[in-house]
Amino acid sequence: MPEPHARPATGPHDIPSAPELVAAVRTFLERDVVPAAEGRVRFHARVAANVLSMVERELRHGGxxxxxxxxxxAALGAADDADLARAIREGRLNDGDPELVRLLRESVRDKLRVANPAYLGES
Known part of the structure; x- marks a missing residue:
């Protein structure tokens, strides 16, 4: 069964999709390489599988x-993160601004959902 984030097989690329390919490599590492490896190779295979899990989540949530x-x-009048940082440094926005706090919390939540959803109680 295709992954929920897999795209249909429509031009110009056929199946499997990029998310499906990444999932296949991650599954291979987790099921075949990690159990059969030892020491440094086992550690690096686990790291590689974790990286691929992050890539899968970024493919799913990134856009x-x-x-x-x-x-x-935009709601805070900032064009990008650098502009937001400048507004904070210059005192145009401060940590007492509830919209700023909300933006920062939501941004961190989005980053954690990709980097390590376990920190959010998700998997």
């Missing part, structure tokens, strides 16, 4: 997260 982040920045 919507970027769009939501741009909307949040």
């Amino acid at each position: 919507p997260d970027a769009e939501a982040h741009a909307v949040r920045l």
